[in-house]
Amino acid sequence: xxxxxxxxxxxxxxxxxxxxxxxxxxxxxxxxxxxxxxxxxxxxxxxxxxxxxxxxxxxxxxxxxxxxxxxxxxxxxxxxxxxxxxxxxxxxxxxxxxxxxxxxxxxxxxxxxxxxxxxxxxxxxxxxxxxxxxxxxxxxxxxxxxxxxxxxxxxxxxxxxxxxxxxxxxxxxxxxxxxxxxxxxxxxxxxxxxxxxxxxxxxxxxxxxxxxxxxxxxxxxxxxxxxxxxxxxxxxxxxxx
Amino acid sequence: xxxxxxxxxxxxxxxxxxxxxxxxxxxxxxxxxxxxxxxxxxxxxxxxxxxxxxxxxxxxxxxxxxxxxxxxxxxxxxxxxxxxxxxxxxxxxxxxxxxxxxxxxxxxxxxxxxxxxxxxxxxxxxxxxxxxxxxxxxxxxxxxxxxxxxxxxxxxxxxxxxxxxxxxxxxxxxxxxxxxxxxxxxxxxxxxxxxxxxxxxxxxxxxxxxxxxxxxxxxxxxxxxxxxxxxxxxxxxxxxx
DNA sequence: CCAATAGTGTCTATCAGACAGTATCGA
DNA sequence: TCGATACTGTCTGATAGACACTATTGG
Numbered sequence: 001x002x003x004x005x006x007x008x009x010x011x012x013x014x015x016x017x018x019x020x021x022x023x024x025x026x027x028x029x030x031x032x033x034x035x036x037x038x039x040x041x042x043x044x045x046x047x048x049x050x051x052x053x054x055x056x057x058x059x060x061x062x063x064x065x066x067x068x069x070x071x072x073x074x075x076x077x078x079x080x081x082x083x084x085x086x087x088x089x090x091x092x093x094x095x096x097x098x099x100x101x102x103x104x105x106x107x108x109x110x111x112x113x114x115x116x117x118x119x120x121x122x123x124x125x126x127x128x129x130x131x132x133x134x135x136x137x138x139x140x141x142x143x144x145x146x147x148x149x150x151x152x153x154x155x156x157x158x159x160x161x162x163x164x165x166x167x168x169x170x171x172x173x174x175x176x177x178x179x180x181x182x183x184x185x186x187x188x189x190x191x192x193x194x195x196x197x198x199x200x201x202x203x204x205x206x207x208x209x210x211x212x213x214x215x216x217x218x219x220x221x222x223x224x225x226x227x228x229x230x231x232x233x234x235x236x237x238x239x240x241x
Numbered sequence: 242x243x244x245x246x247x248x249x250x251x252x253x254x255x256x257x258x259x260x261x262x263x264x265x266x267x268x269x270x271x272x273x274x275x276x277x278x279x280x281x282x283x284x285x286x287x288x289x290x291x292x293x294x295x296x297x298x299x300x301x302x303x304x305x306x307x308x309x310x311x312x313x314x315x316x317x318x319x320x321x322x323x324x325x326x327x328x329x330x331x332x333x334x335x336x337x338x339x340x341x342x343x344x345x346x347x348x349x350x351x352x353x354x355x356x357x358x359x360x361x362x363x364x365x366x367x368x369x370x371x372x373x374x375x376x377x378x379x380x381x382x383x384x385x386x387x388x389x390x391x392x393x394x395x396x397x398x399x400x401x402x403x404x405x406x407x408x409x410x411x412x413x414x415x416x417x418x419x420x421x422x423x424x425x426x427x428x429x430x431x432x433x434x435x436x437x438x439x440x441x442x443x444x445x446x447x448x449x450x451x452x453x454x455x456x457x458x459x460x461x462x463x464x465x466x467x468x469x470x471x472x473x474x475x476x477x478x479x480x481x482x
Numbered sequence: 483c484c485a486a487t488a489g490t491g492t493c494t495a496t497c498a499g500a501c502a503g504t505a506t507c508g509a
Numbered sequence: 510t511c512g513a514t515a516c517t518g519t520c521t522g523a524t525a526g527a528c529a530c531t532a533t534t535g536g
Contacts (some may be wrong), residue, residue, distance in 0.1 A: 015298035016257030019333070019344050049511075056254035057342060060335025076369045090346050092260070092302025100299060103260050103344070105331050175514070198496090205484065218514025219506035233481060237498065240474060416487070434526065437488075441524090460485025460533035478525065 021065045022052035024150030025109040027166045028180045033128040044140035065107040083111040084166045096142050106146045112169035139191045160235040165226035173221035185238050203229020259343045262306045265391030266350040269408045269421045274369040285381035306348040307474035324352040325407045337383050348388045353410035401476040406467035414462035426479050444470020
C-alpha cells in the first residue's frame, strides 16, 4: 500500500474497515451445488449465506480463509487437503453490510463429491444447495454476486486447468470426470472426443490399473487419479455462451 | 460477509483494518513499463512504490481505484477513458505494513503508450520504469509481489482477450499490435501467422482505411482501431514458459 | 541499389467435431 | 435378449507453425 505521496499521514485519520472472508465452496454430485449456512444473527437472520467470517488481527487473509473452511464446513483434515482453495475477488461496495463498512475477500473452494457434514460442529447448520436454487432464492448481503463470480471462475478454470480432477474425487473414471465437466458447464460433451483430449494431455490423469463397476450395468471402467499436470494447453473446448 | 454463525457479534470486538488500493499501471513503449511513484513519507521514504492510497469511508473500493488512477497518474480524462482497469488480487499478509494492519486490493491498469505525466500535479513524482528494472530494484512493501501478479495477469489476458488493442493505442498498425504482444510476452511472433489470426478473428480490429508511414522505411501500413469483440476463442497462442 | 516494413500464399501437422462400430457388464 | 456404459477407429474441417514470395517505402 501507499498513501498519497506528499501528504501528511496519520493512521487514525483513515476510516476503520472490517475485513471478512466469504467462501464459495462448490461440489459436483448430481448437479453443481454450493455450501450454504443459515445465519443465526442479524442482519439477515435466518437467511442463507456463504460460509465465512472476520479476519483476525493475527492472521493473514489467506489464513482466515483456510480457518473458516475448517471451522464452518465440518470437512475432515483429509478432505481439506484434497480441496482446492484460491482467492476469487474482493467485494467493497459502501453499503454491502448495513452495520458498518465491511470489505469481503471472496474465495473459491473446489472439493470432491459431497463431504459428509459433521453434525455437532460449527457446521451443523451447513447444507449443500443446488446452485440454481441458491441463485433463484435469496442470499444474504451481496452473496448472490459472489456466488455468481465463483461459478464463472470455476467454469473457466475447467477450461485451462486440470482442476476438474479435484471435483471428481481422489480417483474417478473418465465417465465421472466427464460428468463434472457437463455439470459445471451445463452442456453435454461427446464421449469419444472427451476421452481423446484427456488421455492425450500429458499429466492430466494417471491410470490406476483398477476397474470400477457402475450401478446401471455397462462394462467396468478404468479408474484414474489426478496427474502431475496443472494446465491444459490447448484448453478443453466448450461452446461459447 | 458473515460472521461465524451462532456466536455473539459485536462490531467493536473485531480488529480494525486499513484498506488501500495499489495500481499496477502498465504501458508498452520500447519495452513493458510500469508507473512508479517515489514515496515521500515513512515507512520506505524515498523508495519506489506503486501508485495507490487509502480507501475512503464514502467510496467503494472500485471507486477508490478509479480516483487514485486519476489523482496519482496525472492522466487526462480522455486517457483515463481509454484505460482498462480491473481488480487484480488482494494482499493481506499480517506484516506487510510495519505501521498497522493494512489490506491492499491491487488493481491492474492497461493504458496506451506512455501518457505524458503532467508536472505540477500529484503525479509530479511519477515515472515510467522498465518492469525488469522495477523487479530487479527495490520496491516498497510487497509491491514487487503485486507487480509480478500484474505482469502475469497482463500476459494471460493477451491470450484470450482483445486487450492488446488497449495497450496499442486508440489506433495502430498490425506491426504495432504485434509489438505489444512481443514486448508483453517477451517472445517474437511470426508476422504472417499473427496477421492471419488477428484479421480472421471477428471483432478484434477494424480497418480505418488510412495508412501510416513508419520511421525506418517500408511500405505504409493500414491503420486499425479496436473492434467490438472482447474475447479470443480460440486464444492467441504463445510458447509455454 | 539496399534495408526495412507491409502484405499474400501455401504446405503440413495437429486437433476438435462428428459419428460409426465393437466390447462388456446388469437385469 | 436388451439397455447401458466403456472403449476404439476414422473422416473432415479448422487452424497454427513455418516459410517463401512480392510490394512499397526511405536512404
